[in-house]
Amino acid sequence: MIKFLVLCLIFLFLPFQAATRKQILIGEINHELKNLSALKIVVFKPTISEETEYASMVIQAFRNYFVKKLAFDLKDRENISIEVILITDKEGKGQIIEQKEDQGQGTVFFGKSKQEIKSSFFNKEGIQIYPTRSSSLKENLELPSLLEAQSDSVLFLLDFDNTIVLRDDQYRGQGEHLKPLEYKIKELLGISYPKILPEETSINIGDKAPNILLEGRKLSDYQGMILVLTFYPAAYSGIFDTSLITKRISEHHLSMMSCAMHITSFDGLSSKIGGLGVGYFAVSESTPEILANWKEVLETYHIQYINNPDYSLSKSFGSYNSNGYNKRVCVIIDKKGYDILPISIMINDYKLGKKKEIQEIVEKLMINI
Structure with missing residues (x-):
């Protein structure tokens, strides 16, 4: 009787497993992808033109994190195989900028003019792009119609068998979405990543700050300085075009926030109130190579970027999110x-x-230094 009940439970469970582990018929996108032995990031986007304001950031996030493999330790990169596939919902009104070879000393945009940087935003080298998709694929995946240029993208992460292991229907390259994608990829590849832990109790105004390391020095070693720390989810999140950021600020859309807006604002603050008596630090888990690119792209030269790979700073200052990224905290x-x-x-x-x-x-504290 017990055996019979166990078998019944197994047969009841199998259909649920099949339903939750659906395979994408990758051959409907391109038959050459079908037998490709790699993890696949498949993203259905409205366009990859300037018509979709977040398109360029998503492209460069994918290139830096997964195509150039800068999200991984150098020792791991040789054995990593990840394909990034973008499928556009419709033709864009803005022209897709042609590929340009990377230049510089290890960073994508190092040493380029502003115009060259803007052109590089749509550098799609290493990313496969297909302008259409079959109606049967759309129906099979229950995809929404991405008719508006600013519609959310739909992202799928596929394992080596083209089975869906992650689906995100609101993907815009946000750090809050990018980091869980990165960690899922690392999990599938058997690569270590920061262990997801419960959130720490936050600290409050008037509390004593933990005397932990910041850039190789204990906080107590910063004698006579005011320290301003801001925590954010990840590099390469939001929109590149700073004119759009300015427009949003001018229109008082202050509740709208992305990592690019966050860091651009923070750098602007430090440029106004800087000097020997104040240190500004922007903290994330993003790797030093990604942060070097990010700094050049945003042209943020008044702050120090901190790579905090184990989230020790974040946990100490109450900015750690149990989903595996920083909350937007400033201390x-x-x-x-x-x-x-x-x-x-x-x-x-x-x-x-x-x-x-x-x-x-900061101004009040500087008077009292």
Whole structure:
């Protein structure tokens, strides 16, 4: 009787497994992809032109993280095989910019003019792009119609058998979506990644900051300095075009936030209130090579980028998210006259509208240095 019940449970469970582990008929996209032994990121996008404001950032995030494999340790890159496949929903009004060879010293955009940088945003080298898809594939995957240029993309991650292991219906290259994708890929490849842990208890204004390492030095070693730390999910998130960021700020869309907007705003703050007495640090888990590219692309030269691979800083300052990325937290630490660092401000949800508040706090603290 027990055996019979076990068998019944097995047969009941099998259809559920099949339903949740659907295979993409990859041959309907291109028959050459069918037997390709690689993990595949398949993204259905409205367009890859300037008509879709986040398209260029998604392309460069994929190129840096997965095509150039900068999200992985150097020792692991040789054995990694990942294909990135973009499928456009419709022809874009903006022209797709042709491929350009990378130049520079290890970074995608190092040493280029602004025009060259803008042209490089749509550098699709190493990414396979197909302008149409079959109606049967759309029906099989239950895809929404991406008629509007600013519609969300739909992302699938496929294992080596073309089986769907992750689906994201609201993909715009957000750091909050990019990091879970990266960690799922590393899991499938058997590569280590930061262990997802419960969130730490957040700290508050007036608490003593933990005396942990920052750029190889303990916080207590920053004698006589005000420290401003901001935490964000990931490099290569949001939109490249800073004119669009400016437009959003001018239209008071301060609740809209992306990592590009976050870091551009933070760099602007540090350029206004800088000097020997203040240190500005932008903290994420993104690798040093990715951060070097990110810095050049955003032209953010007034802040120090911190690679925090184990999220130790994030956990200490309450910015760690249990989904495996940083929450948008900003911390100002007042050093003057104290052996243990007191926190003067703690913003648990960094928004552009908070920039003025941060500026006023830093200015007051600088007077008292």
